[in-house]
Structures are given as structure tokens and as C-alpha cells.
Amino acid sequence: MTALMRSASLTHYADLATSVGLVPLDMLAAVGLPRSCFDNTELRIPAASVMRLMELSAEVSGEEAFGLRLSVTRRLSSFGVVGMLARDEPTLRHALDTLTRYLYLHNESLTTQIHEAGGVAVIEQLLLPSVGAGRQSVELAMGALYHTLCLALGKDWQPRSVSFMHPQPANLSWHRSILGSNLLFSQDYNGIALLSSDMDAPLHFADPAMRQQVRQLVHDDLAGHSFTFRDEVEQLITALLPTGRCSADQIAMHLGVDRRTVHRRLLVHGTTFTELLDEIRAEQAQRLMDYGDRKLSDIAPLLGFSSLSAFSRWKRGMGAKNKAQG
Numbered sequence: 001m002t003a004l005m006r007s008a009s010l011t012h013y014a015d016l017a018t019s020v021g022l023v024p025l026d027m028l029a030a031v032g033l034p035r036s037c038f039d040n041t042e043l044r045i046p047a048a049s050v051m052r053l054m055e056l057s058a059e060v061s062g063e064e065a066f067g068l069r070l071s072v073t074r075r076l077s078s079f080g081v082v083g084m085l086a087r088d089e090p091t092l093r094h095a096l097d098t099l100t101r102y103l104y105l106h107n108e109s110l111t112t113q114i115h116e117a118g119g120v121a122v123i124e125q126l127l128l129p130s131v132g133a134g135r136q137s138v139e140l141a142m143g144a145l146y147h148t149l150c151l152a153l154g155k156d157w158q159p160r161s162v163s164f165m166h167p168q169p170a171n172l173s174w175h176r177s178i179l180g181s182n183l184l185f186s187q188d189y190n191g192i193a194l195l196s197s198d199m200d201a202p203l204h205f206a207d208p209a210m211r212q213q214v215r216q217l218v219h220d221d222l223a224g225h226s227f228t229f230r231d232e233v234e235q236l237i238t239a240l241l242p243t244g245r246c247s248a249d250q251i252a253m254h255l256g257v258d259r260r261t262v263h264r265r266l267l268v269h270g271t272t273f274t275e276l277l278d279e280i281r282a283e284q285a286q287r288l289m290d291y292g293d294r295k296l297s298d299i300a301p302l303l304g305f306s307s308l309s310a311f312s313r314w315k316r317g318m319g320a321k322n323k324a325q326g
Helices: 013-019 024-030 047-061 066-071 080-089 092-105 137-152 173-180 208-223 229-243 248-255 257-267 273-290 296-302 308-324
Strands: 004-006 042-044 109-118 120-127 159-163 188-193
Touching: 004 047, 013 024, 013 047, 013 066, 013 109, 024 047, 042 047, 047 066, 047 137, 066 137, 066 173, 092 109, 092 137, 109 229, 120 137, 120 229, 137 173, 137 188, 229 248, 229 257, 229 273, 229 296, 248 257, 257 273, 273 296, 273 308, 296 308
Parallel strands: none
Antiparallel strands: 004 042, 109 120, 120 188, 159 188
């Protein structure tokens, strides 16, 4: 199943592309996206094509902070009806819960998780490995999250940290200008840390009277959405892998069904839990190794392995299976 996203994700792309010497329509054509993306914000377009567009735009223009610069144009309205619903929640915590729950209506390749401990909350962003997300897409998503937080907490607010999995870029001028100075690179996750008390900040722009009307719009959108059971399982595997608790039983628990139901419903999509797990692990492993400066002993736990030896056995098994299939 191809992960889709709203063409609203390309809002202001043409302006930025032109400013760095690109021809926007030529760039769309290069990744197979229709020119109507610029005219209709509600088109459903392949997320992988948008990811390629971001990477290609940075490469061709030489602007390494392309995705991050595009993120400064993002507002809650950029998320469509989901953003409208989040905007009218009473607190930042409620708004983030709403975005987390319904984000797939805007972008099926992106999920958000919130972890809290010791008075600190971490908002983690996870992109499905199957869409081939690189640095530009990650920084676009992280920048959009940062601006959403600033909208609620004020322009002078600063996070405890902004963490990226990719290595530190050579030039951090745009990062410091847009995200502040509390930057961390080559981390185990992409996410923003803030005080738990910030999560309970009231949204001064919320309009409770509008909430029910907007909720109906979201429900109408849900009725016409084609997000599949396989998509749900892929997102959960991606989210649970680094926790070391990614099992068929855990997936079933999160979905509110039993293990046999997970197996039966995945067979309808022509796959099994083990096949999906191996596929996502392989894609994640390749992406993490492509960063170049990570040890295999650091990569192993991010893929859900308890030890380097377990990771090595899995790699050998995958190699033998691929050789047999080839």
C-alpha cells in the first residue's frame, strides 16, 4: 500500500524553490508529481514522491537547509481539518493528542509519539522507512512541530532540546535561526523535548464553540479514508521497534484485537507480521548505516535487538533468504 499525503504539504514550496534558483514545475515533473499539486491542496499524492522532491531540491539548489526553511511557513492550518480540530482544544496536551490521533489523515507516512518522565516530555516523530525519508523531510516535519509548539507557548519559548538522528550539518546557521541553540545530532530519535508543565499550557486562540463542528468534518474525512490494516501495523512496528517490545502480541494489544486476528487480517494483504517486521527492520538498518558514523552495536537496539549478536544472526539470515530468492 502506497502511503499518501495531502498536497497541502507543498504549500509555499514553489516560492522557496524559485528563490534558490529552481524551476518548481520542472522539479515536480522530475519526481512524477502533477502540476495540479500547486492548485489543489486536497490531492492525495505519494509521500515517497514528496520525500524525493525535498531531497532533490536540496541537492540541485545546493541549499542544504531546504526542508527546514520550508517548515517556517507551516501553521496548524497546514494540517487541514486535523489542524483545525487541534487548534480548538483547551490545552497544548489536548492539541498534540488530537494531532497524534488523526495525523494520518494529513500524512500517512508520519506518526507522533509522546513520552513523559521526570518532568520532561519528548515529542518524537517517526517517518515510515518505506517512503525513503531523508534529512530534508525529517527537518521539514521537525520544523513544523517546532512552530506548532511556538504558536501555543509563545515566540520566546525554547525547547529543552531538538534532537535529530542524522549527523550534524556543516553549516548550522539556519538551524540556529529557526530552532534555537539547543540542538543535538546523531541521536536515537527525531524529536523535541520540553517541560511537562508546558504541555498543560492553555491555547489562547481556542474556540470551544467551533470544536464540535470541526470534529464532524474530521469524521467525514475518516469515512472516506483508505488507511488499511497493514498501514496501521507498519506504523506500530516502526514506533515500537526501538522500545524492544515489538511483538505480534504487542501489536495486537495496541490494536485491541488478538494475535490470530492480526495474522488473519495481514494475510488478506498478502503478508505476515514476520515479513513486515523483517522488511521494516531491513529498511531501517540500511538508513541508519547510511549515516556512516553509527556503530552496529548502537544500531542493534534501535531495531529491537537485545544484543549485537542477535542483530548479526538476523543479518545473516536475511542475507541467506535474499540469496535463495534471487
